[in-house]
Amino acid sequence: MLKTTLARIAHPVERILDRVFLRQAPTNVVIDPYLGYATEDEILLRGRVLTSLRRTTPSPQASWWVNLRQMAGLFLTREVAERTVCCGDHSAVTDDEGYFTLHVPRGDARPGWFSADVSVDGGDPVTLEALVASSAAPFMVISDIDDTVLHTGAYSLLRNLWTSLTGNALTREIFPDAVALMKGFEALDAPIYFVSSSPWNLHYFLLRIFDRHDLPKGPMFLRDLGISKTQFISGTHGDHKGAAIDALLAANPALPAVLVGDTGQHDPKVYLAATERHPGRIARVILREPGKGADRRDLARIAQMETLGVRVDHGPDYTDVSPELVRLAS
Known part of the structure; x- marks a missing residue:
């Protein structure tokens, strides 16, 4: 109950701040790919649409301060809501935090790793993967x-x-x-x-x-x-x-x-x-x-x-x- 109340207060505040500090809608967006999975009928391709990908450049000799700054940078993302993500004839719309799940028919996909090209707003495709489990697996x-x-x-x-x-x-x-x-x-x-x-x-x-x-x-x-x-x-x-x-x-x-x-x-x-x-x-x-x-x-x-x-x-x-x-x- 408390978290729901906080969400109702914080969500419009976050949207107002986005409008004030990020006035223009982003023109260049990218897909951050996540590994998906399959059900008996569908393959779920997952990811998130952002304005840019945040990656670290690790070094074994890096100080704790350098690592801290790089780790903090992973959270400085700008998520893109209400963008259409497509895989062939199948599509999904990103939520408030940029997440999406594409539901693709499993068809005759074999057990193992399934891959498919996915694009956002008709841009360059990104390959997403999903694990298709075999019903014959022991567990x-x-x-x-x-x-x-x-x-x-x-x-x-x-x-x-x-x-x-x-x-x-x-x-x-x-x-x-x-x-x-x-x-x-x-x-x-x-x-x-x-x-x-x-x-x-x-x-x-x-x-x-x-x-x-x-x-x-x-x-x-x-x-x-x-x-x-x-x-x-x-x-x-x-x-x-x-x-x-x-x-x-x-x-x-x-x-x-x-x-x-x-x-x-x-x-x-x-x-x-x-x-x-x-x-x-x-x-x-x-x-x-x-x-x-x-x-x-x-x-x-x-x-x-x-x-x-x-x-x-x-x-x-x-x-x-x-x-x-x-x-x-x-």
């Missing part, structure tokens, strides 16, 4: 990012902010055991999706980190930190992650899900709720225990999931989980 993987695959310190607000804002794509650390785990999933042809409370502004930044560490590529579900008519910033971490899990389970009704996360940002609570909402769909939960480890409430939620018939692996790392992947698929 799908829905994984958190912070302190699950990417070392962040999200369980401590100050540590999280310092790590996130003062590192760059060449210095951020990926957990080697997470790479091994995800590669194990990939070897079993399981589609992998990533969910994070990080903003969409970091999509390309995260892709660079993942690629550098040879993590399997997967669609990301990040958060909108903008202001719309009904939204001030966005929902809670749990709301966002829960909604992404619901969407992916609906998109892949034939596949059970393996949920991967950590105990530092309420993942046990979120995953327990998903298990209760979707009986029989959650095949397994795998949790890292960063910092001081799982607290009493997390352990109670883990016990509840196990009572519901879900196997939960939890510990300081994923080292002992990888050999069990084949057993899960059988």
